[in-house]
Amino acid sequence: MGLLGNFYDPSSVAVIGASKTPGKVGHSLVKNLLNSGYPGRIYPVNPKEKEIEGLKAYPSVLDIPEKVEMAIVAIPAAGVPAVAEECGKKGVENLIVVSAGFKETGKEGLDLEKRLIHTCKHYGIRLLGPNCVGMMDTHTPINASFTKNFPLKGDIAFLSQSGATLIAILDWSLSAGIGFSKMVSLGNKALLSEIDFIAEAAEDPYTRVIACYLEDVVDGERFLKVVREATRKKPVIILKSGTSQAGARAASSHTGALAGSDLAYEIAFRQCGVIRARTMTELFDLAITFSRCPLPAGKRVAIVTNAGGPGIVATDAVEAKALHMARFTKETIEELRAGLPVEAALYNPVDVLGDARGSRYRLALEKILADPNVDSIVFIMCATAMAEPIETAQAVIELHKQYPQKPVLGVFLGGESLAEGARLLTEAGIPCFTFPEPAIEALRGLSTYREYREMPKEDLDLNYPNLDKKTVKAIFYDVLRDKRLVLLGSEAAAVAQAYGISVAPIYLATSPEEAVEIAQKIGYPVVLKVASPKILHKTDLGGVRVGLDLPEKVHKAFIEIMENVYRLLPQAEIYGVEVQKMMPKGIEMIIGMTRDVQFGPLIACGLGGIYVNLIKDVSFRLAHGLTYKEIEAMLAETKAYTLLRGYRGSPPADIPALIEAIGRTARLCLDFPEIVELDINPVFVYPEGLSALDIKITIS
């Protein structure tokens, strides 16, 4: 029994709101259960009927004499919470609410949904929906939905946050010959969400690949944790819509969901090994390929073609997708030379020429499949006069059995004349495409996933010594007492320091004498900056003085700054002047954090300084589950990394120190969810160590 208990194979199902009238949802539900060959008992529930589709009907679920393991509800929304209560009393374990009229319709619906959730939680009922199409499992089999059709049997689990999309894909899949292990319409995701179904499918023996259409992820933190584990077991492919600004608007009006920024999704998917499909076509191209192909041992692709053009197109795609063209062994080349016509191209891509019959493809593929330098093969057939699609397909099917560990993908470029050959391939479990590019894209998916799977699991989870939470809390307390949300520079520096981040010493002085005292303590030269939470452009107001190397200068600068600011902004609330030690210049980097609604702290790092928004050389990772290696990878994505490693003869910077500072920043933001924004810009990175100069922290 899987993580969802008997959700996919209940021994009995009640249909609450069952109907005798064809065309009504309550009728479709009963018919679908019957037609799908569902082996359990079915109980229609309708107080007005005695019998529906030859089954005895009951006035309520409580009147059913036997155990009811699942109930499907199709009555108007207003009545659903009461029915759920009855189900709870009856001991129903699984509830599918297809009725609409909940959260998606506004305040009143939201209240109904909350009551429904409350009842289900109270009784420990698994709830799918509301506002969904239902669920289908081809292996039980059970059609607990009001769709017109039932899917072909297969090993793809498809989860869809859009019911109509699920229906359309089901219709399309029947023509395209694509089978599913289960199809689930997620609806409003009031209790069960994609996270639960992904986790279950990862354990399900009938499922080989998990494909999802999602419009949002509600519990980002749990998603990261659970899906990271699931992808270690099976490929998870997600098409996430609502990526654009306009798209996000549409998503929120459609499902009432607050869509997170696409960047966070992009990073979240990558960090937990999800393969992101860019288009609907890609979602299913990938799903089919994963369902049929083994994972390639490496990135080395061989291409066999009977026409130069598509061979070049495929080669381009291989390079564009960061795969590699395989280099054959000498033996392979010699064998190909011996077997193929003299005009044939022996090097990858192999051109068996336009007059190639099945036997010539067989010869070439046999040698290439055997080559240890080849990890996967794409063979292309153009509909030439000599082409023998059926014989070729048969040869490939036979040969592939000898090398089941190498993915083989077909491209049959043509129409009717190749259709039968393509059908043979598909039936034998070899994906067959019309054009080369999608085949290569699918291979890329396999390869990306293999790499992810092979990455050693790291469980660092940002545990550092010397994290002084008490100091941070004390500073935040003072800031809140002062009715502020933005920390002063000296406060922010103290917070960073409490978390072990090396900062340029900075302290607040309230008098010229105190300023001098601080300068003496931290050492010259120093910078003086007016300390006022409201003043953003301090330099413009004469509120900053740099390079002060003598006590007299510090004393004088303090007075002048105060005068300048009072003259120009007499109303400004001024806390004093901050005295900061001037640090030697290092490589200017930025470390930042913005908090994503779904996924929590999104950590940024990259080239810092005043041009940071212009150059935009910044990369991102989510703090949840961040590891040392991920931080390193994040740095390596920036152009600044070249500087850090030592550019044009300058010495390399202390990258480990920077990685630790980023990790500690992430830890700080995880430990204090009240930090809504954080910027360290610049942080100077030296050949040894680093120094954070200007820190901005906003709390909530």
Next chain:
Amino acid sequence: MGLLGNFYDPSSVAVIGASKTPGKVGHSLVKNLLNSGYPGRIYPVNPKEKEIEGLKAYPSVLDIPEKVEMAIVAIPAAGVPAVAEECGKKGVENLIVVSAGFKETGKEGLDLEKRLIHTCKHYGIRLLGPNCVGMMDTHTPINASFTKNFPLKGDIAFLSQSGATLIAILDWSLSAGIGFSKMVSLGNKALLSEIDFIAEAAEDPYTRVIACYLEDVVDGERFLKVVREATRKKPVIILKSGTSQAGARAASSHTGALAGSDLAYEIAFRQCGVIRARTMTELFDLAITFSRCPLPAGKRVAIVTNAGGPGIVATDAVEAKALHMARFTKETIEELRAGLPVEAALYNPVDVLGDARGSRYRLALEKILADPNVDSIVFIMCATAMAEPIETAQAVIELHKQYPQKPVLGVFLGGESLAEGARLLTEAGIPCFTFPEPAIEALRGLSTYREYREMPKEDLDLNYPNLDKKTVKAIFYDVLRDKRLVLLGSEAAAVAQAYGISVAPIYLATSPEEAVEIAQKIGYPVVLKVASPKILHKTDLGGVRVGLDLPEKVHKAFIEIMENVYRLLPQAEIYGVEVQKMMPKGIEMIIGMTRDVQFGPLIACGLGGIYVNLIKDVSFRLAHGLTYKEIEAMLAETKAYTLLRGYRGSPPADIPALIEAIGRTARLCLDFPEIVELDINPVFVYPEGLSALDIKITIS
């Protein structure tokens, strides 16, 4: 008569190498001419036959008693030049050589090809091929090829540099229901190339859109000139393969063509209005859409759907492709509100809900088509239980007739249940897709092309006053006499100055006294740099001194530089020391040029300075046909543009002066093809004027 005379509709065709044996190319050619319904006379030529397929055969083309306007040659390569000679004597105007064994096979074949070209040029014969499949025209009709099939009649002209690709696409098109005006297999492009066929198709009344599969462009300069004109008349869509490094290797082994760098192709296509397809699917999605749809007046797309999911997916695609979601007028919203159910989404994307029948689509589409804020419409139908694909298709077809100027594209997401509706749409000339994204991609193509067509034609062509060619020639002459290819800094500066580019004064001094004299003339402070063509890292050797503000310092620095360099590199050939005026700092830009094999000078500009290779903030244009507006657009593509316009309170830089400097650089590189590389880095751009500091020029 088009640009290619009677090439597509000769009154008579001789098949040289005609054969009686089915399966032979020489037999297919005769059969295809007969079967295509070709209305002209056909003369098989074969010395061994009396009659082929009921037609009298002739021993040679010279024996044919009447005029022969076209000859198709299918004899072994070695005999082709002699046959071409006979054709010339006979007055044949058009020659199609399908035989292989020419340039693509090596040296011997190349010689044969050269002889063939020579003969055709001598007699003024239009030559297609060799090594091609032939040509088809559905309107003449004529099938002058050895393909198995003949295309459906249509208005897409398809040109293919790969013969097998053409055959495969033809086969596929018959199943997909796509028609062509003509299909041309370009082969080795010995004389006629894509440029000629594009120019002809642009004038051809039967052709509405030109689609090409290309592996290279041989005459880049002519391509730019001719295709720029063609795209003003008709859309030209090109899939260019061999974009990758590995792909380019395959291309060159396949056709013997030297593939240019992909960047140059990318820029060339953009500059002359070609729509570049990224994949084979896209090539035909675009071709079909252009063949059927009007150009939209703007970028505002309306989406109508019966399911939220695909609506969001389409909205995402609209934003991702830089189109806009239309904002309906108040009237439209009110009318939709009055006509649609209360749960329907009235704002774009419009959700007519899963239970929408044809009538509801009709209502929504009628209002939206009438809305002046809508430029194009994508309507999506998911295969729901209530969907009425046929009625909906009929409604759309009717409504579209009332608004023929607005593109309407269909997305029928489902299988068999929607097939008949999709067929109706396709027949009525409304493109119909299975998934939303390709429909939006096709709309983007229409929109990009419309923008290009609407751009006013600019004929500046970089004509500037005060271009002193004589000075440039004199400097190059001295450099060559000196057995160098790299100019000294002072020489390069003089070249730039001769072309009206403002440079920081720099002169070569051969003695300390001369250095002081130069400094006195150009003004202090100055920089001294050792002048030696072999020394790359001058600073490292102590070969540079900056900020010299007194004659004594200049004198001393000269001596020290010479001593340093002689000590460290006693063998170096040293010309002296260059004295350059130190300029005030401006915005650091780079202007550069690299010469592309196919398309000539490729001009770069962007953020300059020592981090130029790190930041890579550079954009490119080809010098041929470059205009003032294009240079402006090129600058606007860089992040540096933000700096130039005045960043964070700094004054804007003199952008017109920079544009002129870039234009003059392009002019210089066009006028002097011997300049193989040029770098001006940095050029300081000031609020008024600019100054080029460091100029490197390499000639050949």
